[in-house]
Amino acid sequence: MTAKPSDMFDRDAEWAALTRFAADTRSGATLGVVSGRRRQGKTFLLDALCRAQGGFFFEATEAADAESLRRIGALIGEYAGSPFPVRPADWHEVLDALLALGEQGPATVVIDEFPYLAKANPSLPSVIQAAFGPRREERLRSQTRLLLCGSAMSFMGGLLSGTAPLRGRAGLEMVVQTLDYRLAADFWGITDPHLAVLLYSVVGGTPAYRDGAAGGRAPESIADFDAWVVDNVLDRFSPLFREARYLLAEEPDIRDKALYHSVLAAVAEGNNTRGGIAGYLERKATDISHHLSVLEDTGLLVRAVDAFRPGRSVYRISEPLVVFHHAVMRPEWSRLERQGRAAQVWANSSRRFAGSVVGPRFEQIARDWALDYAAPDLFERPVADVGHGVVNDPERRTSHEVDIVVTGHDAAGQRVLLAIGEAKWQEPMGAGHLARLKRIRELLVRAGHPGAENAKLLCFGGHPFSEQLRQAGDSGEVVLVGLGDLYGR
Template sequence: MRKPDEVFDRDHEWRELVRYATTTTPGATLGVVSGRRRQGKTFLLDALVRAAGGFMFTATESSEADALRQYADALTNYLGEPSPLRFAHWDEAVTRTMALAKDHPLPVVIDEFPFLARASPALPSIIQRALDPAGQRSNTQVRLLLCGSALSFMGNLLSGTAPLRGRAGLELVVPTLDYRAAARFWQITDPRTAVLTNAVVGGTPAYRHEFTQDDIPAGLADFDDWVIRAVLNPARPLFREARYLLAEEPDLRDPALYHSVLAAIADGNTRRGGIAGYLGRQSSDLNHPLRILEDVGMVTREEDAFRSNRSAYRIAEPLVVFYHAVMRPVWGDLERAGRAGLVWPRMRSTFLSKVVGPHFESICRQWARWDAGAETFDGFPHRVAAGVVDDPAARTAHEVDVAAFGRDADGREVLLGIGEAKWGDLIDVRHLERLTHIRALLRRRDTVHADQCRLLLFSGAGFTDELRDRAAGDPEVQLIGLDRLYGPA
């Protein structure tokens, strides 16, 4: 099946869905599709169903009886039955569903499956029984796809002792668009505008069409006006979206606490101790909220590049960072229509330091891990992270924005490069000298193999001529600007 033109990117996801939906393996099969909200999972599955003539049902929050009635009505319309179908329980509904495809593969999608399973906890077991080789499975070629945005629920659906454990022939996660794909999706060709826009809306496809009605920054000169009219405008959907993202997660039962944790991280407190200090709590009090935020995909925990027992927490959704750093402190002013133009100028410096700076560092780590060409490293990185390097002689510690690790011919982990990323600073020789000093510290360690470590300088503002002259012809020093970050991989 040809991917519809209206589906942007998602080539890998489309291939996997088509492969699964058309496989001629005898019997029914199960697939699971998950991903954070607003990533286009429903759009993608709807395109698959339309192309293959399959059946799709999107669940809502409702009681079991109401859900069964909605499901029966949708199936009636699909089949063109003269009289409405009615099911007394999900056993009947699943049995009728499995009869949809007798002689050829047919995709059947149940979207927002967590809503159904929470109202009917036995439903996964009922589906498992229908997929059992001794049951209906051998008599049908239904390609069942369960889809949901509740990441913790969808992750547990196939884990441990769950009824559907080991039953799935497809486990597809639909990710957010990376920063390069996001720039193409928003049709932004200027790299600087692309970074600024990505720092606000990230790679979530719905934020362009549904939430801004294709209102795109016309260029760098239009970016501030775009933020005022499309993001800080209380009449636009993006204005309250960050709040709704938390409210839509059923596992977050204390919104005030979780908002406070996210506010601490957005303020630059990425370590557990810093978050606890910001909240005035003990570090041990954060075990549960941090774990829950990780489970729902709102926060990621990244190990320090040089200390395995130390980690940093980062917010996964840029819009949430923007909300907590820029919008939440002045929410009362922003709620009054027409005030955004007065508020934004005084919050813009906060945006650049608390939002764009860390986001640019994240983009640089993504580039080093996935897009850096062969000329960047003497090897292929398998791990890229940020970290802290102690300097005992100076009684201080140095932060490293990018640390790329690979493996040598013997399988030993080696440090391929360390990097510094500055969004608004013109990078000069002093930045190179700082990295050179940090590399010397690392080379003295027995635990880090840094003989082939290169020095990477990332900048959103450019490099001095003196630094360019110093780096010219020296493969150990790599200067990476915006053109290279957004250039061909």
Template structure:
């Protein structure tokens, strides 16, 4: 099946475009349903508008409105599409859906309803209405080749749309989540070639495309020396849309009703409290009080739960949107000053410790895990990783425990998961033999515990600041020691 021409201005999104065009041009008889979701500002609307333009489809963007107003608005949009002299009048959404199915009587036609959660909140019966309209052996459905696409940014709502006993469960022929750009694509998109600067930028704005185009108006750091000035021009400037964006991200989620509570949870996490107990202590709450807010933040895609790879009953929580971490770690403590100062440079300089400790350090560790899981060459680990995470190893003899930033497991033919590697990631420290000795000690502890593969696990040293000559010499003579600098996380450079 030939794909529709890809818009020249589209960056990446090859997989998403291929999936959408394949769905939209499918010539099979019968109408079909697709669901497109993703956090805000990822380019979903751009993708779907481009799809409708390329395939002659119908695009409708819902707004927050009453059910009656939305019926009137979509009637007007359909009338314009059909060239009718007056808006079409619909009594209910059953008639609307049948009219949308009628658009595909002659050929496959993509029909997009963007911001679908707005409509469903005004009329909770809408998913059931669509389910009934797409029922097999129904003439309106069988005689149509409409490719109906429901799109939304409310991740908690969209996640429930096809789950469990939801009306549309089992009805969708396409379920597409549009992700943020990974750190490699984000560096290319922002045009940042210095790897350390690329990591710094990614630690603030992540991989959200709109933050460069619409929010920063293509203002990117000209080089390492321009990074601080870029922060002041963009995210720390009250005149920039990036300044308040982190607050709006929470306000956009309908399930986050008590925003003060959720901001406090996120502030705890941005301060380095990543366990349930640590968050509860920061907030002076009981751990059980956090079950609901943490679940809601997870469902909204704003927080991710990361199990300890060594302890089944322990998990840590990480903010999934870098801009929210930056807001709570750096901006929120000095918010009033940022709003009223004419020159934020001194405020930014005073915030460097928090930026390094609470933003850059944890983000660098996360990127190292991502690189190890998805991009590390096979020779780095000696095999392909099946699972990568972090964990804590007890050291009874020393009466302490060791935090391991990167832990990589493989998968053998017997479905066992051998330990391939353990690693440490440091942002600002030059790594030396002391770091290597700690990893060697952890490997010995894991071997003594009987962990499968621990005895031959490789030792991964990640550092954005570099490595001592002594460590480089040791690594050169021992293939089980791997050094990865900031440049090693990007495809155009090699491990340091």
């Protein structure tokens, strides 16, 4: 495997997959698709691959089809050592020229920002389908490894789905994800877990937000966090100020952007069911089905199915900066954009930030910990899924929301409950929280949920636990997971 560049943080699995794809010596050209939301480092990753492999890299721009043909033709001619620029008449000739680059051995070819080209020429996916025909002679004698890359998630996801022209043609499909909460802390150089949670709740795990938008500077301490947010996110001249809007603007399937922003605002304010979102917008639930599906396709919304009632689900915003924008910035947009009162807005937003932004993000961090970082021997079986759920309590005529529901499978493949848990960011956790979890477990046992009688109880706290709860943890009644545990400190 080609050595990963020393200045590339993490991305070991992605680099290994890309170098295997690029160095494949089998006969016949192959196609790969790389996608991911903007600013995740896709271009950096693929440019590094081309430099390491001596490959061809073309970054498309928003341009007329004829201009893009001229640009890529000139670059192909330069790459191939032609004394004159190549002037392709159409994309069929471009694809044949790219296939010819691999006639002497594996040749890495990257077309970045592919959606721009397809927008100018919607037939381009069909042209690539024809060029990569299974029995086409030009493909069979070539070892070109063509990678199409783009940030428009709904478009890129549709390239290989359903009846799309390229379905069945790709030998690699890669989604470059954001860094998880632990990697994000390491990337920003944050060692204080409390500060790490706060920062992750604002900018998430998008690498470019550090070097590009924040100038490489992370908040130095909790005391510096407020000033950092004001200067780097809420200031109207900051690159991050309009970033959440741009995430929607680049999606070709999103036309009525105002309505999509309203859907996200509804979720950010806690209206996370289909009916709740529709009620917030004063529309019928059927009227927003398409909008929810599009936001799921873009990766901005995630639909989480209730672990105990599969027919029910809630929606969560996956990108922290979008949650921050809709919970903190959008309600005060006029004051921020026109009056530049970032410090005043932030001073008045502390409660909203803690309750609507950090609290839900801390719950997700707890779920991620249970899935990815909990000790292998904590649960009786390997973890298959970590979600949320709602448990009815008929005797008390109420229902209990369960923040963390850990499930696995028994030897027969049946789904079994491994643990339930609660995560609290703002309030210290005590004996009352443990009593509530015990009551929920009792209800689940009565309802006959497999594994409920042995399910462990988990408490995730953003503050120190009470003495009584710590004693319960020492006796094995409950597993206590503090900020240091979440970050492996």
